[in-house]
Amino acid sequence: MAQRTLLFVLFDGVQSLDVTGPLEVFAGAEKHTPGTYRVRTASLDGGPVRTSSGLTLVPDEALTTAPDPHTLLVPGGQGTRLPDPRLIAWLRARGPRVPRLVSVCTGAILIAAAGLLDGRRATTHWAYCDKLARDHPAVAVDPEPIYVRDGHVATSAGVTSGIDLALALVEEDLDRDVALAVARHLVVFLRRPGNQAQFSAQLAAQTAQRAPLREVQRWITEHPAGDLTVESLAARARLSPRHFARAFREETGMTPGRYVDRVRLEHARRLLEDTADGIEEIARTSGYGTPEAMRRAFVKTLGTAPAEYRRRFRPALTR
The missing domain is CATH 1.10.10.60 (Homeodomain-like)
Known part of the structure; x- marks a missing residue:
């Protein structure tokens, strides 16, 4: 099996758990089965970013020089409210070229702004579903599921649902045993069904x-x-x-x-x-x-x- 490169997009105001949750899942799968994933992080200019909680993340490289990955993962956070136009332009140019595009939480707002969700079914954090639907009427927004798969594009709901989606992708890429081993290590459930409701x-x-x-x-x-x-x-x-x-x-x-x-x-x-x-x-x-x-x-x-x-x-x- 060819190694899959995963690129996590970083920006000021990103939600740290949107990044670290899925990243730990894929990194855990790589440790369990070496040679399966190569996890990278990148910001627009390659410089450190400050998360919404005040944590500083240092990326591996700049988005402008990063090679096209197999999976492009776009997290959410406060930084999606007024996103950098350069980031939207980069997503608009690179997004259509990747085999798999994934968003966590309000990362869906960024890829929608880049036109990558037009004509697709998608979800995001329940508190922002109305905004996503209002601002992007070409997107079929479903506020119920914790994640949605539509072709090569996958969107997930708030925060920890990114872990659920990442585990589902690991199970799809590798097998259930690997996903279960990662889930046990992280002390989380193997996976919740994607159509499980976001909230009580x-x-x-x-x-x-x-x-x-x-x-x-x-x-x-x-x-x-x-x-x-x-x-x-x-x-x-x-x-x-x-x-x-x-x-x-x-x-x-x-x-x-x-x-x-x-x-x-x-x-x-x-x-x-x-x-x-x-x-x-x-x-x-x-x-x-x-x-x-x-x-x-x-x-x-x-x-x-x-x-x-x-x-x-x-x-x-x-x-």
Whole structure:
């Protein structure tokens, strides 16, 4: 197998973990299987850059003299808000020539500005998805997944999702055993499915302004197996079902039913990841009632069945 060169783009205001997270994954794979990756970093002029957290990174070379890599990785950070026009021009010229283009977090904003996401499906940090869609209408922005693959272009969500994407690329380039060895060394999960939601139900929904609705949100989270029908929740909020459904959606940004679905799925995921409880018990305590109902919810939302989800996160439980 030919060695793949990976080039990480550095700039002032870059998010350090957007760089170091994926970099550690690929460097770990190289240590495990020598000759697979050559990891390089570069800034516009080859000089040091200061990250958004104040850490100084010293690149290996200048972007202007760096050879075309196999994989070009563009991180995000505060420096993407007012990017250097020279960096956008460099990306516009070099991006189409690389076999694989990867962005982490708001790095998607940079490659979109260079026209490299036009006509493609992409994601970024959930807080910037609206901006990406608004500023670049030719990009099909999906705010849900932790990463998206569209041809040779891969975009990932906020910060640590860059690690998930890097592990998925290592598994694709080499094999699962190498990716698993790297994940174990870094003490992270092998990989989360790319279509796993970026954030929890509580983060996805806005917090209601009115106290009775906030109390309902808390109740749902603490009692996923309870009676969570609109009628029951409306009674808890002391509102009519129609008034409750309308108010809940206005204040949280989603319907009560969708919020309940997200909370139950999140609860089941955590039990699959963190406990040895059986599938039937998890289905019951998460409010699904039956394993089949839980399986349908997992396949619809995550594209995988509960047993396969657990195998990815807790392989020791499925041996």
